Structure formats: C-alpha cells, structure tokens
Amino acid sequence: MAIRRLEIAAALILALAGSAQAEGRYGLGRPASEAEIAAWNIDIDREGKKLPAGSGSVAHGREVFGAQCASCHGEKGEGGLGDKLVGGKGTLASAKPVKTVGSYWPYAPTLFDYVHRAMPMNAPQSLSNDDVYAVVGYLLNLNGLVADDAVLDAHSLSAVRMPNRDGFVPDPRPDVR
Amino acid sequence: MTNPGDVGHGRDEADGETVSPSRRRFLSRGTALVGGAMAGGLAAETALADDPNGPPHIPEWMKAPGADTGAQPYGTPSPFEKHVVKNIPKSLKQYTSASVRTPLQDLDGIITPNGLFYERHHGGVPEIDPAQHRLMVHGLVERPLVLTMDDIRRFPSESHVYFLECSGNPDFKAIHAGKTASDLVGLVSCAEWTGVRLKTVLEEAGLKPGAKWVVAEGADAAALTRSIPIEKCLDDALLVYSQNGERLRPQQGYPLRVFLPGFEGNMSVKWLRRLNVTDEPAYSREETSKYTDLMPDGTARQFTFMMEAKSIITRPSGTQRVGRGFNEITGIAWSGRGKIARVEVSVDDGKTWQDAGLQAPVLNKALTRFRLPWSWTGEPVIIQSRATDETGYVQPSFDALTKARGMNSFYHDNAVIPWRIAVSGEVSNGYPKA
Numbered sequence: 001m002a003i004r005r006l007e008i009a010a011a012l013i014l015a016l017a018g019s020a021q022a023e024g025r026y027g028l029g030r031p032a033s034e035a036e037i038a039a040w041n042i043d044i045d046r047e048g049k050k051l052p053a054g055s056g057s058v059a060h061g062r063e064v065f066g067a068q069c070a071s072c073h074g075e076k077g078e079g080g081l082g083d084k085l086v087g088g089k090g091t092l093a094s095a096k097p098v099k100t101v102g103s104y105w106p107y108a109p110t111l112f113d114y115v116h117r118a119m120p121m122n123a124p125q126s127l128s129n130d131d132v133y134a135v136v137g138y139l140l141n142l143n144g145l146v147a148d149d150a151v152l153d154a155h156s157l158s159a160v161r162m163p164n165r166d167g168f169v170p171d172p173r174p175d176v177r
Numbered sequence: 178m179t180n181p182g183d184v185g186h187g188r189d190e191a192d193g194e195t196v197s198p199s200r201r202r203f204l205s206r207g208t209a210l211v212g213g214a215m216a217g218g219l220a221a222e223t224a225l226a227d228d229p230n231g232p233p234h235i236p237e238w239m240k241a242p243g244a245d246t247g248a249q250p251y252g253t254p255s256p257f258e259k260h261v262v263k264n265i266p267k268s269l270k271q272y273t274s275a276s277v278r279t280p281l282q283d284l285d286g287i288i289t290p291n292g293l294f295y296e297r298h299h300g301g302v303p304e305i306d307p308a309q310h311r312l313m314v315h316g317l318v319e320r321p322l323v324l325t326m327d328d329i330r331r332f333p334s335e336s337h338v339y340f341l342e343c344s345g346n347p348d349f350k351a352i353h354a355g356k357t358a359s360d361l362v363g364l365v366s367c368a369e370w371t372g373v374r375l376k377t378v379l380e381e382a383g384l385k386p387g388a389k390w391v392v393a394e395g396a397d398a399a400a401l402t403r404s405i406p407i408e409k410c411l412d413d414a415l416l417v418y419s420q421n422g423e424r425l426r427p428q429q430g431y432p433l434r435v436f437l438p439g440f441e442g443n444m445s446v447k448w449l450r451r452l453n454v455t456d457e458p459a460y461s462r463e464e465t466s467k468y469t470d471l472m473p474d475g476t477a478r479q480f481t482f483m484m485e486a487k488s489i490i491t492r493p494s495g496t497q498r499v500g501r502g503f504n505e506i507t508g509i510a511w512s513g514r515g516k517i518a519r520v521e522v523s524v525d526d527g528k529t530w531q532d533a534g535l536q537a538p539v540l541n542k543a544l545t546r547f548r549l550p551w552s553w554t555g556e557p558v559i560i561q562s563r564a565t566d567e568t569g570y571v572q573p574s575f576d577a578l579t580k581a582r583g584m585n586s587f588y589h590d591n592a593v594i595p596w597r598i599a600v601s602g603e604v605s606n607g608y609p610k611a
Contacts, residue, residue, distance in 0.1 A: 023320065024320060030323050031320060031323070104466060105462075110460055110462060110466075113459075118401075121300065125400070171478050171481045172478070173481065175581050176577050177570075
C-alpha cells in the first residue's frame with residue numbers, strides 16, 4: 001500500500017513536471033504556431049541567412065525607386081524629405097561626415113530588412129520581396145557596390161561587403177571623467 | 178554629500194566655509210525684504226485701478242457658483258495654463274519620424290504629466306485596438322507564445338518611477354541654438370510605469386540555452402526594431418501598460434511598450450508586438466545606421482545604451498527673467514546608472530560650486546529635483562548645475578565631452594548647461610556662440 005502511494009506520488013510529480021514543460025508558471029497565452037511565427041517574423045540577420053526567396057535587378061530597382069522612393073530620397077538617392085542614401089565615401093573621419101548607405105551602413109542584408117519593414121514611409125510592407133531586392137540592388141549600384149547588370153537575391157546580397165563593415169566599436173563609456 | 182531631503186543646505190567649495198541653512202535664509206530674506214518693500218509701495222498705488230479682484234474688492238469668481246461638478250469627464254488644465262504645452266518644432270520637413278519636447282521650464286517636481294511627455298516616433302503614432310493587439314514571443318524559447326492584453330495584465334505587476342530620455346538630447350551641434358531648457362534637453366520626461374517584468378514573460382515562454390539577446394519590434398509603421406541584451410531583460414526591464422496610473426497614451430506605445438530603465442529611449446520599443454529571443458543582435462537599421470555614435474577617427478560606437486548622469490537648471494532658465502533679490506534656483510538631475518548622489522550649482526561661471534538640496538525621495542533612475550536658495554545682486558552672471566550619480570560619475574563639461582568625442586557623435590550629449598543672466602535679468606543660453 002505504502003509502495004503504491006509512493007508510485008502515485010512519483011507519477012504526480014512527473015505529471016506536474018510534464019505540465020510545467022508544456023506551459024509556463026502562470027499558464028497565460030496560447031502557443032504560437034510555426035506558420036504564425038513565419039508570418040510575423042520579418043527579422044533579417046546581418047549575414048543574410050534569413051533572407052527570403054525572390055530576386056530583383058538593378059534595372060528594375062531603378063523603376064521601383066523612381067515610383068516609390070524618389071519623391072522623398074531624390075531620383076539618385078541624393079536626399080530630400082528623406083535621408084541622403086548615396087555618397088559620403090571617405091568622409092566619416094572628416095569634420096563634415098556624410099553618413100549614407102554606401103559610406104556608413106555595415107551590412108547589406110540590413111538594407112533588405114529595413115526597406116521591407118519600414119519603406120516606403122507612406123505604405124510600409126507593401127513592396128514584394130522581388131521589388132525589395134531590386135530597390136536594394138539599385139541603392140547598392142548607386143553607391144558603386146554592385147554592377148549595373150546585377151541581380152540581387154539572398155545569395156548575392158549576402159555576398160556584398162559594405163565598405164564600413166568594420167567601422168563599429170563597442171561602447172567604452174564612461175569615457176569622460 | 179547632501180542628505181536627501183535636507184533642502185537648502187550647502188557648502189561653498191571655494192573656501193570650505195560651511196554656510197548654515199539658517200544663516201543663508203537670513204541673508205536671503207534680508208535682500209528679499211528690501212525688494213518686497215519697494216514692490217509693496219508700487220502695488221498699493223495701482224491696486225484700485227488694476228486689481229479689480231484684489232482687496233478691497235470681492236473676487237468675481239466668488240459671486241456666482243462655478244462650473245458643474247463633473248463638467249469635465251476627463252479633466253484638463255486651467256485655461257490660464259494653455260501656454261504650457263509640448264515644444265513642437267514649427268517647420269520640420271515631415272512629422273512622421275520626428276520628436277517633440279517636454280516644457281521642462283514650466284514644470285515642478287519630478288513627474289511629467291502624461292499630456293506633456295516627450296515624443297519621438299519613427300513611423301507616426303498608430304491607433305491600436307487593445308482587444309486586437311497581440312504580443313508574440315518566439316525564437317530561442319521552449320514555448321513560443323501569443324499573448325493578448327488580457328493575458329499580459331494577468332501577470333504579477335509592478336510600478337516604478339523612471340525617467341525616459343531620447344539619446345539625442347540634444348545634438349552636440351544644437352547646443353548653441355537652444356533658447357529654453359526644453360529646446361536643449363526637453364527630450365527627457367519621468368513617470369510612474371506599471372507593467373510586468375520582462376523576465377516574468379520570458380520565463381513563461383522558457384528561455385533556451387544560448388539566449389543572449391531579445392529583439393523587440395513595434396507594431397508601428399516603422400516596425401521599429403531594437404536588440405536588448407539578455408542581462409537587461411532579466412534585470413529591471415518591464416513590459417509596461419500604464420503610465421502615471423492610467424493606460425499608456427498612444428504616443429507612449431498604447432497598449433504595450435518595453436521599458437528599459439536608464440537606457441536610451443528608442444530601445445523602450447512602443448506598441449510592442451514581438452519579442453524574438455536570439456543568440457545575436459538584429460543589427461537593425463536603428464542600431465547600425467542610426468543610434469551609433471561617430472567618433473573623430475571615423476569609427477562609430479555601437480550599442481551605446483546607457484544615458485549617463487545629467488542635470489539642468491529649469492528655473493531660472495532661458496527666456497525667463499529674474500528679479501533682484503531672492504530667487505530659488507531649481508532643476509532636475511538624473512542618471513541611467515542609478516540614483517543621483519549630488520548636484521552642485523555654480524553662480525559664478527564655474528569658479529565655485531555649492532551643493533544643492535535634493536528633494537526626497539531620491540529614486541533610482543528617476544528625475545531628482547534639486548534646489549538652491551540664491552540672491553541675485555543684479556550683476557551679470559552665469560549659473561549652471563553639475564550632477565554626480567551614486568557610481569561617482571560626474572556630469573562633464575561640454576569641452577571635456579567634445580575633447581573625447583568630437584562634434585559629430587550626435588547622441589549622448591550630457592554636458593553641463595550654463596545659463597547667462599544679463600543685467601536686465603534676462604536669462605539666455607550660456608554656451609559661447611559657435
């Protein structure tokens with residue numbers, strides 16, 4: 001009888017441990033399915049391993065940029081209502097640094113991430129993956145980082161080495177005493 | 178060190194003489210009495226003509242009942258306070274990704290009214306139905322979760338008073354231009370925040386080994402994304418749904434935001450919809466292209482989270498006018514590293530400094546109100562304050578800061594802010610003109 005009780009107690013402990021595995025301490029919320037996570041998770045890592053399928057040419061990117069981006073960023077990314085996106089190479093250590101995609105951004109896949117999630121400002125997340133690849137390709141081309149006939153996809157975008165890739169350092173503060 | 182709550186006690190560092198509070202009060206009062214007597218004589222002559230609701234008249238607002246009880250279902254300030262509003266720049270290129278400031282010079286105490294809290298948005302202010310809002314927790318967790326606002330409000334809750342400050346407050350190059358305290362450092366506010374520990378929610382999902390960062394994403398049009406180190410997530414980070422007792426305002430992330438005490442404001446992601454637990458940062462646009470601090474050698478500091486100790490005199494401050502005689506110098510101090518230990522005030526262009534009184538309670542990572550009784554002789558002077566936090570860190574001068582970082586780092590300018598008082602009593606920005 002005593003042994004039987006012990007067995008029941010052990011089973012109960014296992015069951016409790018099992019339910020603790022299945023749900024958290026408070027049992028709040030519901031499980032997120034793989035499909036739900038895939039639909040909401042738009043984060044692209046700096047190496048581009050999470051870049052989606054699709055592709056776009058620099059030539060198509062020029063068209064998309066003209067239609068969707070140029071009104072704020074200028075026909076050639078020279079800036080206006082929106083940030084200047086082109087130029088500034090070699091200015092970062094000068095008295096008047098010009099921070100652009102070409103001169104400052106360290107990772108090309110981040111361009112995909114940002115354009116996809118936040119641009120164009122009046123209609124974010126409206127561009128197809130193909131169009132995002134194309135626009136990103138056009139911006140890299142304007143900055144002299146890919147050829148005029150380049151086609152960007154997950155593989156080729158990941159392969160682009162940005163000039164300022166190694167330009168970032170950890171925070172050393174407190175640095176003033 | 179000044180004892181919190183011991184308002185008005187100070188020590189003159191120049192000669193080491195300790196001035197007792199009572200002696201200082203006596204000196205101040207003497208000056209104030211002289212001024213008061215003059216003002217009194219003038220007032221008596223003009224009272225009857227210009228003071229229709231002063232003695233001997235009965236004030237008109239006493240002669241009939243006032244507005245109905247409950248006439249305002251949600252109360253607003255007196256119409257006589259309508260000038261106390263957010264400091265909104267007049268001619269920005271656009272107002273979707275922009276900021277507006279708290280009118281620090283018009284406020285007392287340490288709590289910022291919700292309607293005057295500073296704003297910084299990257300894709301405008303979304304209008305979110307809390308019944309339809311969802312928080313997803315996924316990545317390196319045992320149990321990926323979808324949580325409703327009802328779920329989130331069922332977790333154990335906490336309330337804390339914390340400041341929040343934008344990292345660019347102000348741009349190094351803007352310090353000469355600012356006219357008011359708000360122009361200069363109005364991107365700081367302070368409130369009591371209520372929510373659940375981020376740690377509690379992450380443990381509900383169960384962290385997997387290798388979880389080092391949590392990428393937070395907003396449900397705004399910028400889908401703003403910042404990476405938070407796991408140490409902060411498991412320390413004092415909160416998921417917040419209320420501010421100063423009421424639900425968050427839309428401008429502050431309604432219905433849910435991250436709150437990271439002491440860290441630069443944009444990391445406290447508003448309208449929070451997703452927490453992705455990862456082994457490395459997202460290296461998002463907001464932590465590479467923006468919110469990185471460019472140094473004179475062309476390198477840029479990245480993941481510069483901490484808002485270091487800072488203070489500003491809010492009264493008297495730029496565009497105000499002081500009268501001769503007694504004036505209370507007061508302002509705010511704060512540090513992302515903890516409590517404010519000391520605020521010193523100089524009334525002689527930095528030659529000597531004396532301790533200001535700190536209003537109790539002095540709270541961790543919150544605004545701290547400081548005060549110093551002072552008598553203005555009518556001579557032109559420069560006044561300024563300097564904060565020290567509990568780690569011993571001292572707020573630097575602008576010269577020391579730019580010597581270390583140059584003029585192009587944009588973010589994390591926490592330099593001492595001087596105010597110039599002219600013979601006329603007019604107060605203006607005390608930085609030398611560029």
